[in-house]
Amino acid sequence: xxxxxxLDLSGVIYVGNRVLPGALEAVARLRDAxxxxxxxxxxxxxxxQGILEKLRGMGLEIADxxxxxxxxxxxxxxxxxKRAPHLLIHPDLAEDFQGLPDYAExxxxxxxxxxxxxxxxxxxxxxxFDGAEFxxxxxxRTFKDQDGQLSLDAGPFVAALEFATRRKATVxxxxxxxxxxxxxxxxxxxxxDAVMVGDDAEMDVAGAxxxxxxxxxxxxTGKYVEGVEVSVDPRPSAVVDDLTAAVRWIEDCRA
Numbered sequence: 001x002x003x004x005x006x007l008d009l010s011g012v013i014y015v016g017n018r019v020l021p022g023a024l025e026a027v028a029r030l031r032d033a034x035x036x037x038x039x040x041x042x043x044x045x046x047x048x049q050g051i052l053e054k055l056r057g058m059g060l061e062i063a064d065x066x067x068x069x070x071x072x073x074x075x076x077x078x079x080x081x082k083r084a085p086h087l088l089i090h091p092d093l094a095e096d097f098q099g100l101p102d103y104a105e106x107x108x109x110x111x112x113x114x115x116x117x118x119x120x121x122x123x124x125x126x127x128x129f130d131g132a133e134f135x136x137x138x139x140x141r142t143f144k145d146q147d148g149q150l151s152l153d154a155g156p157f158v159a160a161l162e163f164a165t166r167r168k169a170t171v172x173x174x175x176x177x178x179x180x181x182x183x184x185x186x187x188x189x190x191x192x193d194a195v196m197v198g199d200d201a202e203m204d205v206a207g208a209x210x211x212x213x214x215x216x217x218x219x220x221t222g223k224y225v226e227g228v229e230v231s232v233d234p235r236p237s238a239v240v241d242d243l244t245a246a247v248r249w250i251e252d253c254r255a
Contacts, residue, residue: 002215002253004189005030006180006208009041009051011199011222012243016146019058020221022244027060029247033254038183040068040196042138042173042203044111044154045090048072068183070137070173071096074109077135077172083107086128088121088157089137090114110161110169111137112154122160129165136169140203144223174200175207195237195253197246199224206232215253217246 007013013023030037039062043051048069055062071093078085084103087094089111097109108125140153158169173179184194195215198204199222209216218229218236221243229239240246 001193002035002195002250003193004036004038004184004187004195005250006183006194006196006213007037007039007243008174008196008198008200008204008222009039009055010043011144011224012197012219013055013060014058015144015148015222017054019060020242022242024059026243026247030250033251035250036187036189038066038068038187040174040179040183042070042140042153042200044070044093044137044173045114046092047095049095050092065186068179069096070111070179073172073176073179073182074135074137075100077170078103078107078109081107081133083133085109085135086125086132088113088116088125090116105131107133107135108161109135109137110154110158112143113157117157122157125161126164129167134161134165134167134169136171138173138203139169139171140200142223144199150223174198174203175210177211180208180211180213195250197243201228201232201236205229205236206234209234209237217249219243219246 082103083105086108090113108128136158139155139158141155142150143153145151191212192214194213196208197217199219201218205216205218215237218239220241229236238249
């Protein structure tokens with residue numbers, strides 16, 4: 001029985017600054033069914049407050065504690081492990097790391113830095129690895145950009161630093177089981193009773209299922225590419241046209 005819903009944002013509810021057709025109504029249907037929802041995003045070009053304001057500007061009111069971001073997870077990790085960050089991130093994300101203690105030990109933190117990915121910034125991060133931990137906010141290969149085309153996400157740049165340092169990054173966003181687990185813990189929901197809805201077959205859906213979620217639904221919006229569902233393991237529980245169809249699928253499962 002599905003008792004809670006995890007929703008991706010970009011590619012499921014909106015693309016760029018455009019709300020996808022029926023998405024707001026679909027979220028309202030989930031709320032009307034008294035299904036608790038958490039919104040999980042791997043977006044790392046915008047601070048959490050900026051994401052909340054963007055959603056509210058689109059007509060989607062969500063509470064601060066309903067939104068889970070990799071930057072928030074990284075901030076918690078840094079405080080818990082008493083590490084100060086060397087940041088390779090987008091300038092608009094910097095506010096999520098303000099006010100951290102200046103611990104003696106360091107961690108290199110990489111997100112989707114956009115145009116801030118330069119040789120100098122990557123080389124500075126590489127040189128900071130002496131004794132530092134390696135944190136990746138997310139490891140997505142691509143995202144659907146505002147021009148409607150796929151663009152490089154953080155994953156290729158994470159891979160470059162992994163290759164250069166011969167070290168594996170700790171990924172804090174999707175598909176980290178801890179990221180899904182934190183969202184479910186906030187709803188007091190058993191992992192097998194939750195469904196993840198996303199447009200990324202690898203990070204959203206296969207990642208959720210590998211983390212133990214009972215259901216993973218892939219939508220054919222956002223970055224979806226025809227046939228991608230057969231290239232991932234585990235495969236999605238369902239592949240549907242959009243969030244509206246995903247909500248119908250969830251309702252049918254609960255009937």
